[in-house]
Amino acid sequence: MTNWRSIFGHEQPYDEQVDGIETAVDTARDDGYTVIEGACGTGKTMIALTAGIDLVRDPDTDYERVFVLTSVKQQLRQFEADLETINANLPDDWNPVSGLTLVGKADVCPYNREKAGGVDDGNVYDRCESLRDRTRDLTGEGGETTAGTLTARARQQQTGLADSGRAGAAGRFLETAGETAAYPPEMPTYGDGGPVGAETEYCPFYARYLEDLPDEESEGDASEAVPFDFTSAGLLAPEDLIARSVRHGTCPHSVMGALLGHVEVVIGNYYHAFDPTTTTAFTGALLDDSTFVVCDEAHMLEPRVRALVSDGVADATLRDAETELSRVIQPLKFEREGRQAQGGSKTADADLVRGELADGDVSFEELNRTLEFVQDLRSELDRRVTAHLDRNHRGWQSNLTELGDDEIPLRDPQEPAEDELTEWAANAGYSDAVWVRVEAVGAVVERVLNEAEDEERTRAAPAVGRVLGEWYRRGHTDYFREIELERTWNETEPADSWRRAYTARLALHNCVPSDAIGERLGTFGGGILMSATLEPMDAFTEVTGLDYLAREEDRPVVERRYGLHFPEANRESFAVAAPKFTYDNRGAPGEASEAHRASSEAGEQRPQNPTRTHYADAIAKVARLPGNVLVGMPSYAEAEWTAGVLEDRIDKPVLLDAASDDETTQSLKSEFFAGDGKVLVTSLRGTLTEGVDYSGDRLSAAVVCGVPIVNTSSPRTKAVRRAYDDEFGDGFTYALTIPAVRKARQAIGRVIRSPEDVGVRVLLDERYARDSWDSVRPYLPDDGEFQPVSPDMLEHGLDRFRSRLSQ
Numbered sequence: 001m002t003n004w005r006s007i008f009g010h011e012q013p014y015d016e017q018v019d020g021i022e023t024a025v026d027t028a029r030d031d032g033y034t035v036i037e038g039a040c041g042t043g044k045t046m047i048a049l050t051a052g053i054d055l056v057r058d059p060d061t062d063y064e065r066v067f068v069l070t071s072v073k074q075q076l077r078q079f080e081a082d083l084e085t086i087n088a089n090l091p092d093d094w095n096p097v098s099g100l101t102l103v104g105k106a107d108v109c110p111y112n113r114e115k116a117g118g119v120d121d122g123n124v125y126d127r128c129e130s131l132r133d134r135t136r137d138l139t140g141e142g143g144e145t146t147a148g149t150l151t152a153r154a155r156q157q158q159t160g161l162a163d164s165g166r167a168g169a170a171g172r173f174l175e176t177a178g179e180t181a182a183y184p185p186e187m188p189t190y191g192d193g194g195p196v197g198a199e200t201e202y203c204p205f206y207a208r209y210l211e212d213l214p215d216e217e218s219e220g221d222a223s224e225a226v227p228f229d230f231t232s233a234g235l236l237a238p239e240d241l242i243a244r245s246v247r248h249g250t251c252p253h254s255v256m257g258a259l260l261g262h263v264e265v266v267i268g269n270y271y272h273a274f275d276p277t278t279t280t281a282f283t284g285a286l287l288d289d290s291t292f293v294v295c296d297e298a299h300m301l302e303p304r305v306r307a308l309v310s311d312g313v314a315d316a317t318l319r320d321a322e323t324e325l326s327r328v329i330q331p332l333k334f335e336r337e338g339r340q341a342q343g344g345s346k347t348a349d350a351d352l353v354r355g356e357l358a359d360g361d362v363s364f365e366e367l368n369r370t371l372e373f374v375q376d377l378r379s380e381l382d383r384r385v386t387a388h389l390d391r392n393h394r395g396w397q398s399n400l401t402e403l404g405d406d407e408i409p410l411r412d413p414q415e416p417a418e419d420e421l422t423e424w425a426a427n428a429g430y431s432d433a434v435w436v437r438v439e440a441v442g443a444v445v446e447r448v449l450n451e452a453e454d455e456e457r458t459r460a461a462p463a464v465g466r467v468l469g470e471w472y473r474r475g476h477t478d479y480f481r482e483i484e485l486e487r488t489w490n491e492t493e494p495a496d497s498w499r500r501a502y503t504a505r506l507a508l509h510n511c512v513p514s515d516a517i518g519e520r521l522g523t524f525g526g527g528i529l530m531s532a533t534l535e536p537m538d539a540f541t542e543v544t545g546l547d548y549l550a551r552e553e554d555r556p557v558v559e560r561r562y563g564l565h566f567p568e569a570n571r572e573s574f575a576v577a578a579p580k581f582t583y584d585n586r587g588a589p590g591e592a593s594e595a596h597r598a599s600s601e602a603g604e605q606r607p608q609n610p611t612r613t614h615y616a617d618a619i620a621k622v623a624r625l626p627g628n629v630l631v632g633m634p635s636y637a638e639a640e641w642t643a644g645v646l647e648d649r650i651d652k653p654v655l656l657d658a659a660s661d662d663e664t665t666q667s668l669k670s671e672f673f674a675g676d677g678k679v680l681v682t683s684l685r686g687t688l689t690e691g692v693d694y695s696g697d698r699l700s701a702a703v704v705c706g707v708p709i710v711n712t713s714s715p716r717t718k719a720v721r722r723a724y725d726d727e728f729g730d731g732f733t734y735a736l737t738i739p740a741v742r743k744a745r746q747a748i749g750r751v752i753r754s755p756e757d758v759g760v761r762v763l764l765d766e767r768y769a770r771d772s773w774d775s776v777r778p779y780l781p782d783d784g785e786f787q788p789v790s791p792d793m794l795e796h797g798l799d800r801f802r803s804r805l806s807q
Contacts, residue, residue: 004021004022004025004050004051004054006090006091006094007050007053007054007057007086007090007097008021008046008050008086009046009049009050009082009085009086009088009089010046010085010089013043013046014042014043014565016038016042016043016047016562016565017042017043017046017047017050019560019562020034020036020038020042020044020047020051020560020562021047021050021051021054023558023560024036024047024048024051024052024528025051025054025055027526027556027558028051028055028061028063028292028525028526028527029055029061029526030526030555030556031289031525031526031555031556032526032555032556032557032558033521033526033527033528033529033546033549033555033556033557033558034051034527034528034529034558034559034560035298035528035529035530035534035537035540035541035546035557035558035559035560036528036529036530036531036534036559036560036561036562037530037531037532037533037534037535037537037559037560037561037562037781038530038531038532038560038561038562039532039562039563039564039565039749040532040564040749040752040753041564041565041566041752041753041754041755042532042562042565044296044530045075045078045079045082045296046082046085046086047528047530048066048068048294048296048528048530049066049068049079049082049083049086049265049294050086051292051528052066052265052292052294052527052528053066053086053097053264053265055292056264056292057264062289062290062525063290063291063292063525064261064264064290064291065261065263065264065265065266065286065290065291065292066264066265066266066291066292066293066294067266067268067272067273067286067291067292067293067294067524067527068265068266068267068268068293068294068296069268069269069270069272069273069293069294069295069296070267070269070270070296070297071269071270071296071297071300071304071691072296072297072300072690072691073691074691074692074693075296075297075691076101076267076269079267079296080099080101080235080237080267083097083099083234083235083265083267084234084235087234087235095231095232096232096233096234097234097235097264097265098230098231098233098234098235098236098262098263098264098265099234099235099236099263099264099265099266099267100235100236100241100256100259100260100263100265100266100267101235101236101237101238101241101267101268102256102266102267102268102269102272102283103238105124105125105128105253106121106124106125107238108238108241108242108252108253108256109124109128109252109253110174110176110177110181110205110242110246110252111174111185111187111203112124113176113177113242114174114175114176114185116174116185116186117174117185117186117187118187119187125458126456126457126458128203128253129456129457129458130455130456130457131187131201131202131203131206132203132206132456133455133456134200134201134202135147135150135202135203135206135207135210136210137200138150138190138200138202139207139210144190145190146211147207147208147210147211148211150188150190150202150204150207151204151207151208151211151249153188153190154182154183154184154188154204154207155182155183155204155249157183157184157188172184172185173185176242176246177239177242177243177246178239178243179242179243179246179247180246181205181246181249182249183204183205183249187201187202187203188201188202188204189201189202190202203251204249205245205246205249205250205251205252205254206251206254208248208249208250208251209225209250209251209254209255212224212225212227212250213225221258222257222258223258223259223261223262225250225254225255225258226255226258226259227244227245227248227250227255228244228248230259230262230263235265236259236263241255241256257282260282260283260285260286261285261286266286268283270295270300270301270304270305270308271308272286273286273287273293273520274304274305274308274309274516274517274520275308276308276309287520287523287524288523288524288525289523289524289525290525291524291525291527292524292525292526292527293521293524293526293527293528294527294528294530295527295528295529295530296530296531297531297691298529298530298531298534298540298544299531299533299534299540299739299742299746300531301517301529301544302513302514302517302543302544302739303739305513305516305517306509306510306511306513309510309513309516310507310508310509310510311466311467311470311507311508312467312484312505312506312507312508313463313464313467313468313505313506314503314504314505314506315378315381315382315499315503315504315505316503317460317463317464318374318377318378318381318460318464318506319378320459320460321374321442321445321459321460321461321463321464322371322374322375322378323460324445324449324459324460324461325367325370325371325374325441325445325461326371327348327449328348328353328367328444328445328448328449329364329367329368329371331348331349331350331352331353332350332353332354332364335350348448348449348451348452349452352448352451352452353448356444356447356448356451357444359444359447360440360443360444360447361440362437362440362441362444366437366440366441367441367444367445369434370434370437370438370441370442373425373430373434373438374464376428376430377421377425380421380424381483381504381506384408384483385408385483385485385498385502385504386498388406388408388483389403389498392406396498397496398496400495400498400500400501401501403485403487403501403502404487405484405485405486405487406484406485406502407482407483407484407485407714407715407716408482408483408484408485409480409482409715409716409719410481410482410483411476411480411481413480413715413716413718413719413722414718414719414721414722415722416476416477416722416723416726417476418476419476419481421471421481421506422471422472422481432472435468435469435471435472436469436472438464438465438468438469439462439465439466439468439469440465441461441465442459442461442462442463442464442465442466443462443465445459445461445462446459446461446462467506467508470508471506471508474508477511477722477723477726478510478511478512478515478723478727479508479509479510479511480508480509480511480715480716480719480720480723481506481507481508481509482507482509482715482716483504483505483506483507484504484505484507485498485502485503485504485505486502486503486504486505487501487502488501488502488503489501509716509719509720511719511720511722511723511724512720512723512724512727513543514542514543514544514545514548514727515545516545517543517544517545518544518545518546518548518549519545521544521545521546521549522545522549522553522555526555529544529546532745532746532749533742533745533746533749534742535561535779535780535781536738536778536779537559537561539728539733539734539738541557541559542728542734543728543734561781563781563783563785564752564785566752566754566755566757567755569804570752570755570756570757570758570759571751571752571757571758571759571760571761572760572761572787572797572798572800572801573760573761573762573785573786573787574760574761574762574763574786574787574789574794574797575763575768575769575777575780575786575787575788575789576618576762576763576764576765576766576768576769576789576790576791576794577766577769577770577788577789577790577791578611578614578615578618578764578765578766578791579610579611579614579766580611580706580765580766580767580774581611581615581634581705581706581707581764581765582706585611586609586611586612586615587609587612588637589637589638589640589641612641614791615642615705615764616642616645616649617791618703618762618764618791618794619631619642619645619646619703619705619764620645620646620649620650621794621795621798622701622703622760622762622794622798623646623649623650623652623679623701623703624650624652625700625701625760625798625802626677626700627677627697627699627700627701628672628673628677628678628679628680628694628697628698628699628700628701629652629677629678629679629680629699629700629701629702629703630679630680630682630688630689630694630699630701630702630703630747630750630751631646631679631680631681631682631702631703631705632682632683632684632689632702632703632704632705632708632744632747632748633681633682633683633684633705633706634683634684634685634705634706634707634708634709635683635685636657636658636659636682636683636686638683638705638706639656639657639658639681639682639683640656640658642681642705643655643656643681646679646681650679652676652677652678652679653678653679654678654679654681655668655671655672655678655679655680655681656681656682657680657681657682657683657686657688659683659686662687665686665687665688668680668688669688669692672698673698677700684704684708684743684744684747685708685710685743689743689746689747689750690743690746690747692750693753694750694751694753695753695754695757696753696754696756696757699750699751699759700751700758700759700760701751701759701760701761701762702747702748702750702751702759702760702761702762703762703763703764704744704747704748704762704763704764705764705765706764706765707737707740707741707744707765707767707768707776708740708743708744709736709737709740710736710739710740712736717735717736720735721735721736737776737779738779740776741776741779741780744763744768745780748761748762748763760798760801761786762794763786768780768786769786769788769789770788
């Protein structure tokens with residue numbers, strides 16, 4: 001057994017860290033999971049890494065790696081920093097802990113990073129696969145050359161440019177990550193005596209990787225193709241991995257894949273463990289009982305996995321699949337009719353189609369029937385979208401710019417039943433066999449077209465086949481089917497077409513992802529799930545499938561709760577019993593509520609909505625505190641209202657966050673942190689209330705207004721609630737209330753991030769302060785931190801805090 005204290009990266013652990021590490025180690029030895037709710041400052045990252053590395057380095061366990069999953073980039077950086085701290089403080093005679101951070105192909109491809117070789121963000125995945133296939137075809141069994149020759153030719157092409165004396169030749173090397181490759185920015189080509197223009201493009205970085213791979217007959221593995229000593233390198237962050245790979249002229253993404261099963265710590269995102277496509281193509285080797293998994297920010301596990309295991313297919317993809325099916329059918333159809341197929345050299349010939357049909361056990365009749373199905377499906381989609389817009393947006397053809405995102409449910413979301421599209425298909429004569437065989441047909445179409453075009457590309461037909469197959473197989477309670485309308489703009493569509501304003505998508509939503517989460521967690525040897533906001537624990541273990549592992553597989557699930565251990569004198573925490581910040585009470589921004597209108601009609605003179613008056617007064621009191629103040633509202637519309645109110649009431653600059661791109665959000669955050677105190681108003685469903693570091697003097701107070709429950713009128717939300725009713729007994733609490741309270745707790749937790757931080761935390765809504773039928777106070781930590789106060793006592797509490805600070 002190793003001594004985990006030798007691994008721990010600091011001189012003295014907190015008591016909570018000692019308990020957390022030893023609990024996690026003991027639990028994982030029994031193939032179990034430790035669930036930790038730990039306030040900021042608990043040191044959860046170091047707990048997880050220390051426990052996992054201790055198990056990996058203990059020869060008496062079967063653990064070979066730690067697999068870290070987090071949904072927040074800042075937390076990913078924290079794991080990297082803590083791993084580097086561990087390595088910097090290991091005993092002198094210990095080897096460093098090897099680690100690897102996973103990123104996407106677009107982030108590591110040298111050509112894409114420099115927008116060279118015809119590669120960019122829009123085509124990097126397809127172009128990469130095509131170049132890899134060509135490189136393998138050139139060098140594989142029966143190929144025209146060797147990987148070494150391709151690599152040498154690419155170097156010679158560069159040398160020739162440099163030796164030619166052409167102006168600027170010295171700048172013709174591909175440079176990225178601070179390194180200069182031995183290859184040109186242009187993609188090299190190979191042609192051995194063939195006609196001009198028939199040369200084959202290939203990737204020299206991938207050719208070098210293939211050259212370095214051990215022979216198939218040897219007992220080596222892919223890690224032997226890594227051209228540097230990764231066992232002594234410590235953490236390989238993305239830039240380091242790219243620089244080392246480019247220095248040796250090899251493919252960074254392939255090196256990343258080769259290292260996956262051989263480093264001690266792998267740091268990635270939830271999709272690396274839960275996305276079916278990613279796990280099948282890339283990270284599958286990590287999904288076994290030799291892996292100790294760490295799920296960080298685990299309060300996000302349920303919604304993130306729900307999105308990953310849901311599926312859908314866009315109208316445009318159906319259109320492309322229709323085209324692909326027609327192209328494959330055409331040669332056989334024309335042959336039967338005695339006509340010559342049109343389309344040039346890249347059109348599939350009849351022999352190729354017949355051969356692939358035979359290999360895939362697909363008949364010509366099935367090809368035709370699938371084409372008819374896809375065509376009719378698009379027509380039915382068009383009919384339903386048009387009917388929905390006619391019903392709900394009269395005159396929409398002349399007001400396309402005013403349309404917003406929309407949903408068209410295909411069944412009553414509150415009454416599980418067969419969806420209307422499935423019923424339509426049955427009435428139209430499309431049997432179960434048609435649904436089932438679409439997937440096989442799609443696979444054949446992809447093979448035919450890739451062979452005909454001599455290019456590996458992502459085709460639409462397989463995606464359509466996969467989704468329609470799942471549509472047929474999945475149940476109607478746990479899964480909800482609808483048409484999603486996403487607001488876009490496409491000038492190429494007719495001026496009166498909904499396709500000009502919308503992208504439509506057939507969506508298959510997994511309402512209850514607990515089975516998918518629990519099944520995946522069951523493949524690992526054990527691990528830790530942790531966050532600052534997991535309460536109530538019993539609900540968390542249910543919705544993540546952990547209770548099933550404990551009950552049915554007899555795998556221990558041990559819970560730990562660690563509260564704030566920073567000086568209590570540095571903070572004040574209030575739950576203010578203001579009127580509920582609900583639509584019925586507050587109305588829309590700028591409008592009176594139902595209650596206010598009724599009283600006004602009865603003759604009472606009220607200048608403005610009283611609920612909004614209460615909130616405007618309370619928010620302004622907090623906003624006047626010295627330093628930066630964060631205000632979290634239930635929506636961006638409410639944030640806009642609040643910012644307008646504050647601009648009229650306080651002297652500080654008021655910054656308004658809106659739904660925008662990441663660059664704009666980062667700029668706003670930097671502005672907030674710079675200079676004197678400001679107020680930042682945002683939505684609790686945005687990105688500035690979670691995973692952002694407000695430590696030190698960056699934030700002196702935060703106020704959360706209302707309970708940020710999502711729109712309960714959405715068909716999808718209604719379906720999730722009903723499915724949770726059936727699965728857990730209380731859909732509103734499990735699917736809506738608890739996630740909303742966690743959002744509020746995440747926002748309010750931005751204030752106190754270290755022992756030196758000083759600040760005020762305010763939850764503004766009587767549901768946080770009082771026990772009632774819809775109270776959320778039971779879902780707050782049972783530590784007495786948030787003192788219930790009336791609105792008129794808030795000022796007294798803030799004054800008391802100011803006085804204490806001035807002493």
